[in-house]
Amino acid sequence: MKKILLATALLLAAMTARSQDYTIPVTNINQHGYPHIMPDLSLQFVMRAPDANLVQVDICGVKYDLSKDEKGVWTGSTAPQVPGFHYYSIVIDGVSVADPASESFYGCSRMMSAIDIPEAGCEDFEVKDVPHGQVRELRYYSKVTNSWRPVFVYTPASYESGKKTYPVIYIHHGGGEDHRGWVEQGRTANIMDNLIAAGKAKEAIVVSVNSNVPGRGGYSKEGMSAYASELTENIIPFIEKTFRCKKDAKNRAMCGLSMGGGQSFYIGLPRPEVFRNIGIFSSGIFGGIQGQSIDLEKEVPGMLSNTQGFNKGLDVFYISCGEQDPRISHTKKYTDQMKAAGVKVYFNSFPGDHEWQVWRKSFHEFVQKIF
Amino acid sequence: MKKILLATALLLAAMTARSQDYTIPVTNINQHGYPHIMPDLSLQFVMRAPDANLVQVDICGVKYDLSKDEKGVWTGSTAPQVPGFHYYSIVIDGVSVADPASESFYGCSRMMSAIDIPEAGCEDFEVKDVPHGQVRELRYYSKVTNSWRPVFVYTPASYESGKKTYPVIYIHHGGGEDHRGWVEQGRTANIMDNLIAAGKAKEAIVVSVNSNVPGRGGYSKEGMSAYASELTENIIPFIEKTFRCKKDAKNRAMCGLSMGGGQSFYIGLPRPEVFRNIGIFSSGIFGGIQGQSIDLEKEVPGMLSNTQGFNKGLDVFYISCGEQDPRISHTKKYTDQMKAAGVKVYFNSFPGDHEWQVWRKSFHEFVQKIF
Numbered sequence: 001m002k003k004i005l006l007a008t009a010l011l012l013a014a015m016t017a018r019s020q021d022y023t024i025p026v027t028n029i030n031q032h033g034y035p036h037i038m039p040d041l042s043l044q045f046v047m048r049a050p051d052a053n054l055v056q057v058d059i060c061g062v063k064y065d066l067s068k069d070e071k072g073v074w075t076g077s078t079a080p081q082v083p084g085f086h087y088y089s090i091v092i093d094g095v096s097v098a099d100p101a102s103e104s105f106y107g108c109s110r111m112m113s114a115i116d117i118p119e120a121g122c123e124d125f126e127v128k129d130v131p132h133g134q135v136r137e138l139r140y141y142s143k144v145t146n147s148w149r150p151v152f153v154y155t156p157a158s159y160e161s162g163k164k165t166y167p168v169i170y171i172h173h174g175g176g177e178d179h180r181g182w183v184e185q186g187r188t189a190n191i192m193d194n195l196i197a198a199g200k201a202k203e204a205i206v207v208s209v210n211s212n213v214p215g216r217g218g219y220s221k222e223g224m225s226a227y228a229s230e231l232t233e234n235i236i237p238f239i240e241k242t243f244r245c246k247k248d249a250k251n252r253a254m255c256g257l258s259m260g261g262g263q264s265f266y267i268g269l270p271r272p273e274v275f276r277n278i279g280i281f282s283s284g285i286f287g288g289i290q291g292q293s294i295d296l297e298k299e300v301p302g303m304l305s306n307t308q309g310f311n312k313g314l315d316v317f318y319i320s321c322g323e324q325d326p327r328i329s330h331t332k333k334y335t336d337q338m339k340a341a342g343v344k345v346y347f348n349s350f351p352g353d354h355e356w357q358v359w360r361k362s363f364h365e366f367v368q369k370i371f
Numbered sequence: 372m373k374k375i376l377l378a379t380a381l382l383l384a385a386m387t388a389r390s391q392d393y394t395i396p397v398t399n400i401n402q403h404g405y406p407h408i409m410p411d412l413s414l415q416f417v418m419r420a421p422d423a424n425l426v427q428v429d430i431c432g433v434k435y436d437l438s439k440d441e442k443g444v445w446t447g448s449t450a451p452q453v454p455g456f457h458y459y460s461i462v463i464d465g466v467s468v469a470d471p472a473s474e475s476f477y478g479c480s481r482m483m484s485a486i487d488i489p490e491a492g493c494e495d496f497e498v499k500d501v502p503h504g505q506v507r508e509l510r511y512y513s514k515v516t517n518s519w520r521p522v523f524v525y526t527p528a529s530y531e532s533g534k535k536t537y538p539v540i541y542i543h544h545g546g547g548e549d550h551r552g553w554v555e556q557g558r559t560a561n562i563m564d565n566l567i568a569a570g571k572a573k574e575a576i577v578v579s580v581n582s583n584v585p586g587r588g589g590y591s592k593e594g595m596s597a598y599a600s601e602l603t604e605n606i607i608p609f610i611e612k613t614f615r616c617k618k619d620a621k622n623r624a625m626c627g628l629s630m631g632g633g634q635s636f637y638i639g640l641p642r643p644e645v646f647r648n649i650g651i652f653s654s655g656i657f658g659g660i661q662g663q664s665i666d667l668e669k670e671v672p673g674m675l676s677n678t679q680g681f682n683k684g685l686d687v688f689y690i691s692c693g694e695q696d697p698r699i700s701h702t703k704k705y706t707d708q709m710k711a712a713g714v715k716v717y718f719n720s721f722p723g724d725h726e727w728q729v730w731r732k733s734f735h736e737f738v739q740k741i742f
Contacts (some may be wrong), residue, residue, distance in 0.1 A: 110471045
């Protein structure tokens with residue numbers, strides 16, 4: 001094992017000498033020199049696989065063939081990528097797997113490799129020299145699943161030694177992800193630490209849940225109802241019993257990305273007595289890629305027929321989407337319909353497809369508006 | 372993507388029907404039916420890879436070839452395994468990667484798949500219906516590496532709402548692992564929760580550090596000295612500033628596995644003014660697989676020449692090793708040498724090789740002896 005590692009390290013060191021001006025992404029595991037981020041944001045890959053017939057990199061929906069040299073080393077580059085966090089796979093003779101050179105992240109319903117391409121202006125996503133909060137893993141007993149379930153809770157820097165109570169944000173991952181998403185891919189703690197230190201966001205507790213309810217129908221009506229019980233009858237009481245929380249709707253927010261945005265729409269919006277702050281990032285509920293249409297009034301009774309009442313129930317109603325996300329046209333259409341009816345909704349879009357950089361930016365903005 | 376997942380799910384469901392009496396390990400990712408643990412503790416694997424020439428499973432140092440059927444599905448079984456947590460890889464045409472069906476764990480210097488085979492009598496490693504502590508991720512600034520570094524801190528169930536101060540265990544991973552090891556592979560929180568609830572261990576804070584010091588020589592004299600500064604000048608002051616700790620040597624323990632056991636020997640033992648409780652699990656320092664010999668008195672001056680003084684400096688000196696670990700013969704030899712000289716050392720061994728089940732059992736025993 002050690003010999004192989006050494007041989008690989010020497011090989012990579014030799015290849016490294018050929019390239020200039022590249023960046024090693026933070027998502028690479030320590031000793032791995034590849035992938036590289038090149039100045040044009042293309043990615044360079046090197047992998048030793050003498051016995052393979054075809055090695056590819058699959059990133060953001062595009063597969064790139066690597067080329068094999070006489071020593072069995074495969075190399076190749078992708079097209080320039082946009083900045084941000086991208087899941088990717090290595091495909092070895094048709095089998096899609098995580099790149100051993102990368103850290104792994106739970107996404108697409110398996111452990112995926114990913115590359116994080118830094119973006120100017122997004123320094124709030126990084127660890128900075130400011131007071132840092134804690135991210136805590138706890139277990140609560142769910143009467144919905146009849147099992148102990150994990151949850152991650154961010155507490156701000158002042159929490160540990162203080163006595164204050166704090167508002168709480170319940171934040172939701174997308175399909176094929178879990179409670180790890182917002183903590184690891186989403187960098188929630190850095191965003192909160194940096195915005196709080198700059199006085200741009202209120203101190204708040206952030207609860208990153210696993211909103212998959214196994215065996216209860218996933219993203220169906222039944223799944224939605226099961227998760228509504230999970231959230232309101234299990235998670236919220238547990239959090240409010242365990243932490244120093246402000247316990248009124250004004251001081252609770254529900255937000256999420258994609259599937260989690262749908263949950264915020266279907267569970268959060270009709271419950272102004274629980275949440276007065278709702279954030280929906282890149283959700284497919286507005287028709288999404290399939291192009292189905294929805295009836296806003298039917299889904300959230302009163303939204304259009306009693307707009308004044310609906311508005312009174314909310315402090316912040318936030319919707320966002322990536323500008324290259326196929327979901328954006330429907331999201332805009334329905335947001336326009338809401339606005340035309342007098343619904344107080346804030347909409348913003350960010351460059352990018354259905355991906356984490358858009359969601360980090362959405363959370364970064366949402367959290368500055370609430371509480 | 373969804374179509375492939377569905378096809379795979381149907382395929383796996385069909386194959387599942389053929390097997391009987393298997394267990395799905397907790398380390399499998401939700402929807403994946405394989406690997407299976409069979410009643411004789413052999414493992415059954417199924418993987419779709421029509422274009423591959425050879426698919427193997429590499430577990431505990433042995434490679435098993437799978438067989439391909441006419442549809443391109445590879446199946447096969449391993450020999451019966453011992454219970455416990457085993458890293459493994461799938462080898463696709465010679466490339467060793469993590470199994471997409473498994474959760475990933477940082478080990479062997481990359482993200483590895485792993486299988487956890489339950490063992491009767493080891494229920495303390497599981498989540499039980501007892502008061503649960505929290506595992507917190509924090510960042511401290513290291514003046515050794517000049518960077519922010521992560522650390523995991525377990526606090527017992529009573530910590531959150533109480534005012535007590537607690538003793539602290541500084542626990543160390545092995546080579547090719549990091550601070551995640553004891554939290555994820557080691558199940559430290561479950562072990563602490565269950566032993567505390569049963570009144571078998573004192574309530575304590577457990578600090579799981581990253582004891583790799585990049586660029587400072589790894590497991591060399593220089594690396595050891597760099598990590599000694601990291602621990603005593605950076606980590607301990609940070610922990611004692613942040614948490615309600617008892618701040619004397621009697622209430623500090625240092626322990627670790629393999630490389631971390633070596634660090635506990637070379638850094639912990641000579642500092643009785645810092646740590647009066649030392650645990651060394653499966654360390655290679657006693658000669659290990661290479662069979663070098665060491666001079667105990669030279670490594671820890673006074674251990675043999677001033678045994679009484681050495682003994683007075685410690686409350687608990689614990690050494691353990693796996694019974695099938697090549698390191699055991701030297702570990703026993705040197706422990707016998709210590710005992711013959713009058714050193715108060717407790718030694719125990721557990722069935723198993725150089726692996727996590729031995730380390731979980733070692734920690735489980737060590738923690739019942741200290742404080």
